[in-house]
């Protein structure tokens with residue numbers, strides 16, 4: 001069996017982007033209506049756009065999935081899915097739980113859902129170390145319980161607690177060898 005898409009899900013700061021980069025598959029750049037954060041570039045972290053534009057794209061059938069998360073829309077366009085890599089090559093994406101569930105329903109066994117977990121205390125500390133404001137930290141932690149509960153829908157859950165990064169990376173390296 002071969003996977004078309006590998007999706008990382010889990011709470012904020014659990015290490016989804018870090019492990020996605022480690023996997024090394026072409027990354028799908030998704031769309032969001034949220035404001036870019038300092039240092040983020042349009043077309044690199046996300047395609048930044050308006051809520052109206054995303055809703056229009058959705059109505060026109062251009063989106064694989066679209067979901068509201070913490071007050072903003074996030075979604076994967078069919079075009080960005082096609083553009084991410086060569087035909088037949090698996091791609092990777094990071095999604096919140098509802099979107100990941102939808103893609104799994106749509107693509108079935110062609111989608112591999114990898115959940116990343118870590119404790120609440122550790123995630124709060126990681127966010128604090130990233131110079132995120134207190135308000136933003138609370139905002140991002142608001143979905144912690146929901147994201148942790150939704151790990152049960154994953155095909156595989158990788159623990160990425162403090163001190164576990166090497167093990168988590170070693171698991172990803174095994175997957176990379178298998179996907180290559």
Ligand SMILES: Nc1nc2c(ncn2[C@@H]2O[C@H](COP(=O)(O)OP(=O)(O)O)[C@@H](O)[C@H]2O)c(=O)[nH]1
Nearest residue numbers: 012030031067074075076094095096099100140
């Ligand atoms: N459903 C869905 N979720 C997405 C998509 N792109 C990003 N996300 C998720 O939206 C959530 C919020 O992302 P972001 O605003 O970057 O904040 P952070 O990951 O908490 O720092 C994360 O769980 C992302 O993985 C997408 O195309 N569809």
Ligand SMILES: Nc1ncnc2c1ncn2[C@@H]1O[C@H](COP(=O)(O)OP(=O)(O)O)[C@@H](O)[C@H]1O
Nearest residue numbers: 012013014015016017018126160161162163165
């Ligand atoms: N096992 C770990 N122990 C300590 N810090 C980690 C670990 N894994 C990731 N980090 C750090 O936590 C922060 C959040 O990681 P990131 O991959 O951006 O998370 P996410 O994409 O889930 O929001 C980064 O600064 C990253 O270097």
